[in-house]
Amino acid sequence: MRTVVVTGGGTGIGREVAAQFASEACNVVITGRRADVLKKAVDEIGGSVRAVTVDGTDPEQTAAVAREIGAVDVLVNNAGGNTDFDREEPRHLGDIADAWRQNLDSNLMTAVLMTTALLPAMPRGSAVITIGSIAADKGAGSYGAAKAAVASWNVDLARQIGDRGITANIVSPGYIADTEFFRDKLTDERRDSLVEAAMTNRAGTPADIAATVRFLASPGARQITGQTIAVNGGEWTTR
Numbered sequence: 001m002r003t004v005v006v007t008g009g010g011t012g013i014g015r016e017v018a019a020q021f022a023s024e025a026c027n028v029v030i031t032g033r034r035a036d037v038l039k040k041a042v043d044e045i046g047g048s049v050r051a052v053t054v055d056g057t058d059p060e061q062t063a064a065v066a067r068e069i070g071a072v073d074v075l076v077n078n079a080g081g082n083t084d085f086d087r088e089e090p091r092h093l094g095d096i097a098d099a100w101r102q103n104l105d106s107n108l109m110t111a112v113l114m115t116t117a118l119l120p121a122m123p124r125g126s127a128v129i130t131i132g133s134i135a136a137d138k139g140a141g142s143y144g145a146a147k148a149a150v151a152s153w154n155v156d157l158a159r160q161i162g163d164r165g166i167t168a169n170i171v172s173p174g175y176i177a178d179t180e181f182f183r184d185k186l187t188d189e190r191r192d193s194l195v196e197a198a199m200t201n202r203a204g205t206p207a208d209i210a211a212t213v214r215f216l217a218s219p220g221a222r223q224i225t226g227q228t229i230a231v232n233g234g235e236w237t238t239r
């Protein structure tokens with residue numbers, strides 16, 4: 001039975017990824033900072049899912065979690081989001097520095113730390129899948145820059161672990177509904193414009209992302225590595 005770790009697995013995209021892996025009889029570990037949110041997800045998903053409360057920006061906590069989890073076949077670095085949504089408008093240069101560091105911590109460091117901590121216990125045939133964002137291509141302040149950094153890091157990671165038979169890829173979503181990503185800040189007008197920007201004329205769903213993550217973790221995807229796979233309804237094309 002494969003062991004799958006999904007960071008930020010208590011809500012949104014991560015929760016659906018966890019539920020889909022659980023449905024194919026994997027041992028699934030979900031992480032996040034809010035124990036009550038994780039417990040609710042574990043209760044609702046059922047199967048072999050368990051929760052570990054951790055702040056993925058903290059190296060010591062992450063190292064302890066990795067020791068406790070042990071061998072892992074699939075790591076899904078999903079934790080993150082645009083931390084600017086939880087901040088006041090910056091007024092001083094110090095505020096701007098804090099805001100940029102928070103988005104880099106939330107999106108880049110969570111992935112770098114968990115991957116580095118778990119890699120020694122990942123056998124040949126494993127997969128590291130990290131959730132990026134269309135914001136890396138379109139530009140979106142410190143959040144877009146952090147997701148672009150994640151994509152660049154992934155290329156080097158893939159190169160380093162390729163001869164161990166481990167793949168590393170990014171799944172890069174466009175607008176995905178039914179998550180906590182936008183907090184309460186997404187207006188109807190903005191939602192409509194995001195939907196209209198997609199060639200499919202619909203919002204993406206956590207299930208769209210989970211299906212691509214599962215494919216990248218499947219035997220059919222072993223020659224795919226170092227890539228960024230866009231799942232955005234054509235809002236931004238790679239050609």
Ligand SMILES: NC(=O)c1ccc[n+]([C@@H]2O[C@H](COP(=O)([O-])OP(=O)(O)OC[C@H]3O[C@@H](n4cnc5c(N)ncnc54)[C@H](OP(=O)(O)O)[C@@H]3O)[C@@H](O)[C@H]2O)c1
Pocket residue numbers: 007008009010011012013014031032033034037054055056057078079080081082106110131132133134172173174175176177179180181182
């Ligand atoms: N929704 C979209 O339109 C969209 C588009 C492009 C990319 N994405 C990306 O998709 C990923 C999943 O986001 P989502 O849309 O599903 O939003 P979400 O519902 O807010 O999920 C983010 C999850 O990450 C966890 N998390 C955040 N910081 C963490 C930390 N320091 N340590 C541990 N866990 C942490 C959160 O749990 P706690 O708060 O309890 O820690 C939460 O469960 C993110 O990387 C996001 O940037 C989303």
